[in-house]
Amino acid sequence: xxxxxxxxxxxxxxxxxxxxxxxxxxxxxxxxxxxxxxxxxxxxxxxxxxxxxxxxxxxxxxxxxxxxxxxxxxxxxxxxxxxxxxxxxxxxxxxxxxxxx
Numbered sequence: 001x002x003x004x005x006x007x008x009x010x011x012x013x014x015x016x017x018x019x020x021x022x023x024x025x026x027x028x029x030x031x032x033x034x035x036x037x038x039x040x041x042x043x044x045x046x047x048x049x050x051x052x053x054x055x056x057x058x059x060x061x062x063x064x065x066x067x068x069x070x071x072x073x074x075x076x077x078x079x080x081x082x083x084x085x086x087x088x089x090x091x092x093x094x095x096x097x098x099x100x101x
Contacts, residue, residue: 010029016044017074031088034064035061035063036061036068037076037090038088038089038091039061039066041088041089041090042059042061042066042084042085042088043059044076044092045087045088046084049080049084051076051077051079051080052072052077052084053072056070056072056101057069057071057098058070061091063092064090064091064093065092065094066088066091066094067095068082068085068094068095068096068097068098069084069099071098071099072098072101073100075100076101077098078100081098082096
């Protein structure tokens with residue numbers, strides 16, 4: 001596919017995605033707000049743990065499922081980050097993709 005075709009396909013996908021979100025109404029917006037507050041809470045919980053370098057841990061939340069990614073120094077840090085994430089209200093599960101550096 002040429003560059004123009006690729007750009008057009010991406011634009012169409014974005015427009016369809018935006019239309020889908022708008023038609024879902026307030027529930028989708030509320031879920032995104034909940035996910036954003038969960039992400040903020042997990043980041044705060046990770047930062048509060050002195051063993052962890054929070055700037056090397058990425059947090060993403062989708063429908064209450066938290067995904068941790070990035071790098072930590074030990075297996076204990078992998079477990080500590082997951083444990084910190086589970087303490088946050090609204091977290092349904094944690095996908096831990098943290099890697100040892």
